[in-house]
Amino acid sequence: MYEQKSTLLNDARVRGWIAQALVLIILLGLSCYGIYNVGQNLQKSGITTGFGFLSEPSGFDISQTLIPYSSKSSYLDALKVGVLNTLLVSVFGIIASTMLGFFLGVIRLSPNWLVAKMAGAYTEMIRNVPLLLQILFWYLAILAPLPGPKAALNFQDVIFLCNRGMQIPKPIWGPGCEVVLASLIVAVLVSIGLIIWAGKRQRMTGKRFPAFWVSLILVVSVPFTVLAVTGFPVGWDVPALRGFNFRGGVTILPELIALWLSLTLYSATFIGEYVRAGIMAVDKGQREAAQALGYRPWLMYRMVIIPQAMRVVTPPLIGQHLTLIKNSSLAVVIGYPDLVHVFAGTALNQSGQAVEIICITIAVYLTISLVISAFMNWYNNKYALRGL
Amino acid sequence: MKTIKSLMAASVVAAICLSGTAFANTLEEVKAKGYVNSGVSGKVAGFSAPDAKGHWTGLDVDFTRAVASAIFDDPNKARFTPVAFKEAFTALQSGEIDMLTRNTTWTFQRDAKLGLEFVGTIFYDGQGFMVRKDLGVKSALELDGASVCTQAGTTTELNLSDYFRSKGMTYKPVVYESADEATVIYESGRCDVYTTDTSGLAARRTTLKATEDHMILPEVISKEPLGPAVRQGDQQWSDIVRWTLFALINAEELGITSENVDEMLKSSNPAVKRLLGVDVDFGQHLGLTSDWAYRIIKHMGNYGEMYERNVGVNTVLGLERGVNALWTEGGLIYAPPVR
Numbered sequence: 001m002y003e004q005k006s007t008l009l010n011d012a013r014v015r016g017w018i019a020q021a022l023v024l025i026i027l028l029g030l031s032c033y034g035i036y037n038v039g040q041n042l043q044k045s046g047i048t049t050g051f052g053f054l055s056e057p058s059g060f061d062i063s064q065t066l067i068p069y070s071s072k073s074s075y076l077d078a079l080k081v082g083v084l085n086t087l088l089v090s091v092f093g094i095i096a097s098t099m100l101g102f103f104l105g106v107i108r109l110s111p112n113w114l115v116a117k118m119a120g121a122y123t124e125m126i127r128n129v130p131l132l133l134q135i136l137f138w139y140l141a142i143l144a145p146l147p148g149p150k151a152a153l154n155f156q157d158v159i160f161l162c163n164r165g166m167q168i169p170k171p172i173w174g175p176g177c178e179v180v181l182a183s184l185i186v187a188v189l190v191s192i193g194l195i196i197w198a199g200k201r202q203r204m205t206g207k208r209f210p211a212f213w214v215s216l217i218l219v220v221s222v223p224f225t226v227l228a229v230t231g232f233p234v235g236w237d238v239p240a241l242r243g244f245n246f247r248g249g250v251t252i253l254p255e256l257i258a259l260w261l262s263l264t265l266y267s268a269t270f271i272g273e274y275v276r277a278g279i280m281a282v283d284k285g286q287r288e289a290a291q292a293l294g295y296r297p298w299l300m301y302r303m304v305i306i307p308q309a310m311r312v313v314t315p316p317l318i319g320q321h322l323t324l325i326k327n328s329s330l331a332v333v334i335g336y337p338d339l340v341h342v343f344a345g346t347a348l349n350q351s352g353q354a355v356e357i358i359c360i361t362i363a364v365y366l367t368i369s370l371v372i373s374a375f376m377n378w379y380n381n382k383y384a385l386r387g388l
Numbered sequence: 389m390k391t392i393k394s395l396m397a398a399s400v401v402a403a404i405c406l407s408g409t410a411f412a413n414t415l416e417e418v419k420a421k422g423y424v425n426s427g428v429s430g431k432v433a434g435f436s437a438p439d440a441k442g443h444w445t446g447l448d449v450d451f452t453r454a455v456a457s458a459i460f461d462d463p464n465k466a467r468f469t470p471v472a473f474k475e476a477f478t479a480l481q482s483g484e485i486d487m488l489t490r491n492t493t494w495t496f497q498r499d500a501k502l503g504l505e506f507v508g509t510i511f512y513d514g515q516g517f518m519v520r521k522d523l524g525v526k527s528a529l530e531l532d533g534a535s536v537c538t539q540a541g542t543t544t545e546l547n548l549s550d551y552f553r554s555k556g557m558t559y560k561p562v563v564y565e566s567a568d569e570a571t572v573i574y575e576s577g578r579c580d581v582y583t584t585d586t587s588g589l590a591a592r593r594t595t596l597k598a599t600e601d602h603m604i605l606p607e608v609i610s611k612e613p614l615g616p617a618v619r620q621g622d623q624q625w626s627d628i629v630r631w632t633l634f635a636l637i638n639a640e641e642l643g644i645t646s647e648n649v650d651e652m653l654k655s656s657n658p659a660v661k662r663l664l665g666v667d668v669d670f671g672q673h674l675g676l677t678s679d680w681a682y683r684i685i686k687h688m689g690n691y692g693e694m695y696e697r698n699v700g701v702n703t704v705l706g707l708e709r710g711v712n713a714l715w716t717e718g719g720l721i722y723a724p725p726v727r
Contacts, residue, residue: 047501061545348474
């Protein structure tokens, strides 16, 4: 019999800590050296460094800006325009691809042979073609058949469609519109309260209340009533052809439509497969039990299958949403003014501040991704383990 | 945490890569490699483009060959790296290329702020507009409200904004990464106007399906001195590139061509003798041999020959000498004397 000697050196935990500390010190040292070296090299080659350029006027124009911007605006404004444009296409892309993806996932498991096979064929076709090609395809496919502005497709003299984009009227809010906005907010708040109350009551008493439909009616009808009462304080800036192009209204760029469409169609195939996997992961007994209780298919999916499937669907769904945001940077090939095109492209070349601009761009993508990932992980943690 | 760690690792790797380049003596590096590596646009007919057999031609290409001739006595010791506009300056700064001959406009910021050094002007250009003839426009002043296709990150983009603002007109920018795309999309009808330097417009127009349907408007809205650029901080190298350009121009002024250069060695004109290094050795001050200019002219001809061969009236571009004539003929092409 011998005694186990316990010294600091052969304690696995202590050794682990020391090893990690060493790796961390080496990493920190290397990165300090790296940053120092970049600075030295930039100075040696006579390149001005620093973030001062952000307040200088940019000098270039951008085709789509959600905030006021002109060539007199600063590089910082150009950055904001780029970030907002990236977020715009990403948010619409995430919403549309998630909806389409759920639909695809569900119908691919449909007992209807034709419907299931068609969903399968769509999935295989779209997800096996590089996204870059799809973006170019949709862009040129949208541009080619559309006429020029003088022969634009005319919908009731209100909406116009041509190869410069879709022209829609822009609302101009007159005095008194604040009341309409306030009534909308009140209606939304009341609806949320109603849904919570209805859920609680159903759990307590088993009595059901059509909270969803009542909320929908509230949210739609209240602002409209207020709008009518205040005498419609809203005008419309209707697009009209003047010179070569449409003036007035809002132009939805063909670049935006093409990018949104291709991101949506592409991401939806992946989401569809996650949803299919999620549904198939739900035990057969759950489905049979729901049917035995007399649930109709729609209610069975909504109340029994999908909530359980979400546990499997959510983690890959997070990844797919992040991928969509990052894939939106392919916008650069069709000239949609996203963050990479505007900031890491045009602004980089006009200012020459390559290191700073690339660092800012990386930081922006990292921030967006980490925020979404944190939210989705919160959602995942909240719902994944319930009932286990 | 994992993301942060991998990001840190990536930045360290990037930093180490950056540190690998030392720009002390470009001439020695070029000699050791055995060739001059020049960044070119690669797609502008008349300036730099490979032909069907992969042989490079163009004014920018010939200039690089002239530099190679001065160093190696062999114009074929030149290599061409097509660089997109966006990465052109980075490629030069990081040492990926030895010089940049890419129809690049010499501007204050590029010269003073970006660590570049422009050595002179090889082609005086200006920005113009190309439109479809059926648009019915005869002047750029009628372009109010037009959609304009152009290339990202160029001086073109900035001039465009200045011009429309100063004339009180509006426009809709449609900006692409490459001039190729901008041209294709212009042709599809997405834009009313395509804008770039007039020499570029002439080159691009030749590549359109129906060349005759398009016209270049008379207005030239900017001055665009295009010239070769090198990295800042290597005086010998910038002198070599600069004086290669000046030797080409001086040769035209002195009437020395690729054909008569051997006879000219016997010339009694002291300026000719100095340039060709007959009695004196000016090449040593550049780290080259005394016949450095002779080599350039023997292989590539003088400036006028290079111009006529690549962009002149007998080429597809068909550009008159115009402002690019010698100063003695009323143009702007002028080189300091060799003395």
